[in-house]
Amino acid sequence: MAGVNLRDVTKKYGRTEAVKGISFDIADGEMLVILGPSGCGKTSTLRMIAGLETVSSGTISFDGRPVTTVPPARRNVAMAFENYGLYEHWTVFDNIAYPLRLRGLADGGIRRKVTAVAEQLQITDVLRARPAGLSGGMRQRIGLARALVRDPSVFLLDEPMSHVDADLRNDLRAEIKRIHLEVGSTMIVVTHDQLDALTMADRILVMDDGRIEQLDTPTVVYDTPATTFVAGFIGEPPMNLVSAERSDGGDTLTLDGGGRFGPPPTLLDAVPTGANVTVGFRPHRVRLEPAAVAAASGDLRLDATVYMVEPLGDRTLVTVRCGDTRMKVDLPGSPGFTVDQPVRLTVDQADVHVFDPAGRRIDPASARRAAAA
Ligand SMILES: Nc1ncnc2c1ncn2[C@@H]1O[C@H](COP(=O)(O)OP(=O)(O)OP(=O)(O)O)[C@@H](O)[C@H]1O
Secondary structure, three states: OOOEEEEEEEEEEOOEEEEEEEEEEEOOOOEEEEEOOOOOOHHHHHHHHHOOOOOOEEEEEEOOEEOOOOOHHHOOEEEEOOOOOOOOOOOHHHHHHHHHHHOOOOHHHHHHHHHHHHHHOOOHHHOOOOHHHOOHHHHHHHHHHHHHOOOOOEEEEEOOOOOOOHHHHHHHHHHHHHHHHHHOOEEEEEEOOHHHHHHHOOEEEEEEOOEEEEEEOHHHHHHOOOEHHHHHHOOOOOOEEEEEEEOOOOOOEEEOOOOEEOOOHHHHHOOOOOOEEEEEEOHHHOEEEEHHHOOOOOOEEEEEEEEEEEEOOOEEEEEEEEOOEEEEEEEEOOOOOOOOOEEEEEEOHHHOEEEOOOOEEOOHHHHHHHHHO
16 A cells, blocks of 8 residues: 655646646655546546656656656556446456566465455355356446455545446446545546545545645535635535625625625625625525515525426426526425525525635635734
């Protein structure tokens, strides 16, 4: 096992700069999920760590040992792909044994290692079977066993769950997480699916356009997204993001469509008059009332009309329209709103995020410290 360190790593393909100088550290035994939209540079980053792609500039180290120019075979990384590339006409045992045979290990050693990994992943019963008739979850375990049998320092998985249906996806997430717990190796998983990241990661590295947007635990990334990109990418439905402006000398922010938000004074001080900022709040943090009876107080208030109501069984998703802006409200049960009904949204101060004109979250705590200094 090994920790992984990247320093100012870039990747250029001709004129395309796919990775734009990223630095991060992965602890030994950590499960890091690299998350981002198509084309953001996730796979390039993973392939550079594996040594399958050269680094245009910067350095990669394992446990402080530089590996930037070390060929893949000598990095001791294992990479498992989406379809796991199993040989259908071989037994499960032979599939798992394959990398050891390539290394020229003796039969006795191969048997010992395959048996040990099979026990660890609980697939001993199927060692004599062929992969073809086995379930998706079992095939995944076999693919992972074949990677693990080499005792890799780092274990890399590229989109391990694309092209599987939603039911199986839930199972496979739990499987991968369980396997990580059991084997304790450093794992890096690439995905474009925010739920994969939230459910599996020790920490999530969110990328966009070749850069790191945020690297932190799922809880921190969800509760305090560093940028509007992260806020809009994580959460289902994602955070509502509304343009807002601080009017001249005023102590409130005016939202597009006419709503108002009164931020704490320290945060307000960090918003220049006339600056275009973005106000964000999660759909399940909103209180919604018919406009006619609106009584609830809240630091953010917004009058809107109901655009659509979508019952989801135990909860209801209400889309509201305020000027040209649409927002989602996630309510428990069946609250009985109807299309075109006038409503009032209210949100508590603690549940409202403000992002500066560059899209970076203004942290109320550091704004407070700056004000005190
Ligand atoms: N071999 C290549 N030659 C030229 N351009 C490439 C190559 N590989 C990737 N790119 C480009 O680099 C950028 C980042 O690609 P990369 O595959 O790393 O992103 P990604 O986030 O993994 O996307 P996806 O999920 O679609 O694979 C994209 O613009 C892509 O078109």
